[in-house]
Amino acid sequence: MAGDRTHDLLDYIVRQRWFAGEGAGWQVVRVEPLAWLSNPASGLGVRFELVTVDGPGGTQTYNVPLAYRDEPVEANAYGLVGTASLGADEMAADVYVYDALHDPLARQVLMRGFFEDSPAPSESTGRDPDTVYVSHLPHDEDGALVIDVDSESVLLAVEQSNTSMVVAETAMLKVFRKVVDGRNPDVEIHDALAGPGDDAIAALWGWISATPSGGSASYDLAMLQRFLRTASNGWESARASVRDLLAEPGLEPEAAGGDFAGESVRLGETVRFVHTLMAERLPTAEWGAAELSALADRLDARLDHLAGRVDEIERYAGAARDVYARLRTLDGPVAAQRVHGDLHLGQTLRTTAGWKLIDFEGEPAAALEDRVALDTVWRDVAGVTRSFDYAANSYLLQTGTTGDAEVAQARAWVARNRAAFLAGYGDGHDHEAARPAGGDTVATALLAAYEVDKALYEYVYELDHRPDWAAIPMTMLDQLLG
Structure with a gap:
């Protein structure tokens, strides 16, 4: 210039x-x-x-x-x-x-x-192809x-x-x-x-x-x-449900006027529909024992990277590796396909005609080759289940709500909507028993691994950018990893 x-x-x-x-x-x-x-x-x-x-x-x-x-x-x-x-x-x-x-x-x-x-x-614009x-x-x-x-x-x-x-x-x-x-x-x-x-x-x-x-x-x-001008963002809708629940002390989530479980079921159905269509129209593969072991290796490497940045990760490292190690015991086959890659409630819109998924770019900071790589659908599923936890606990943080009764209500809301979403998603996953001891299904093992990986990433991100929010993934890591 x-x-x-x-x-x-x-x-x-x-x-x-x-x-x-x-x-x-x-x-x-x-x-x-x-x-x-x-x-x-x-x-x-x-x-x-x-x-x-x-x-x-x-x-x-x-x-x-x-x-x-x-x-x-x-x-x-x-x-x-x-x-x-x-x-x-x-x-x-x-x-x-x-x-x-x-x-x-x-x-x-x-x-x-x-x-x-x-x-x-x-001639008027000079436009070239x-x-x-x-x-x-x-x-x-x-x-x-x-x-x-x-x-x-x-x-x-x-x-x-x-x-x-x-x-x-x-x-x-x-x-x-x-x-x-x-x-x-x-x-x-x-x-x-x-x-x-x-x-x-x-x-x-x-x-x-x-x-x-x-x-x-x-x-x-x-x-x-x-442009879906009448749509409401899934993140804001979920937080509104949490707000309505906490406005009535002691109320169970299923009894609340703003119970979100029905929407969570329908969201699960929509995510499953999109995954099915993506598998029909985009590349797919079958993962066996070797590919599942390679996935565990990638999760271990990501854990090493996070631990190298933040010392606090070490307290979870051993238990996280145990979760990842379960993947090495699986034989497959597991379907691999293109996925959303960065799915959470903020990437969903609630409309009068049902749920819509938006922003299929994948993780913005990741390289293109990583954003288009095949993965299992459980990465996207884990993104949504973690988002329910964030919706409830971010509301508690931002409103300064710390009472035991309210915290218990929020946890009940998370559990109810997580189960409802998984039920809507289906695929034969045992949604009632989150992690049955000694009897993990392939889906349960994958979901657990992705949820731990996601929570570890969130923990480091929050420590870097919003330290006050680090308690959200930290609490979940304590629950996931004992």
Whole structure:
């Protein structure tokens, strides 16, 4: 940008919540502007730019859609990146550069490709096939598209690893920020589930991908989905149930007006349905004794890594290894398949038509090869069962509730909803006896191993980021490991 383009870009990127790096010492090593989506000579030029940075966390590439304006726009000040000088054939003078997601007119430009028949270049925009739009926009009962090219959009305030905007209260464009070469699992899985899976997901209406000129790498930049405007988040719904229960001292969860068990059963059924469809439409395998032993080895290695970071993990290490060792006694076969990879109540939506699962990217910090690796469905199941524990105990923490009676109520709520979810999920798992001594089924052994692994990770995460919350996984580890 004017004077130092990379300095302005870096300064903007490292201040964003979606920046995954930590510490200082980051530098921009490459900027790859893609083709213009609107003609900059008109006073508003919009394009995606891929910015690669290097630092303590290694090399990372970020997707930064930028809007180049010939005049400053005060309303867009929050998204100001800096100023720039473009060529005489583009803009004649220094221009103001904004994050395009913070510019309402630029957001309209980003959406235009979904209304065009092909990504071929045009004289007016200069678009090149390095930025490709795939559109599956549906039509309404009158045969018109559910949104139009001039629809207004609103940027969602909640921003973590991605940035999302809602268009005409009907569609949601999720812009992936940290990108890697290859298919984004969120796009891949939604595409695979399209049709029959639409009852359990937010339907995929399109995506944007790019292959920068002169390179072989390909990136998914964004995906367009149906926006479920009347949905409620599963995490908030579960916590509301806990709140209602604790409002009536001594009441059993099943007697509460806000009893959540029925919803937990239906959520289990939905997760099972999605897993079944994923197994039908995506790669699968059968794991025998060797693969189950390898899984135990990976869990041991992860435990070693966590113990190396936090000394407190050592108190659980021996018992955790005993749980993992059970996997080495199993012969299989165990079905392995693609899974959600980061499933918890916050990744679920409760709608009038049933539960929906969202955000199939997997663990955001994990490498792509790990996020697309085959696993057993019990990893996802463990993510939800741990989430019930978090929903109840985070409510206790945040409200300062410490009474023995209330804690007992919360634990009863967790046990009831865990059992209900597992009953809904089914698959012949013995849900009443959580861990029958000397008689573990394969499913029980896998679920126990994943729950311990998840709780250990949570413990380290909370010690690093929210020390006051470390008591939640610590208490569960004490219960799981005696």
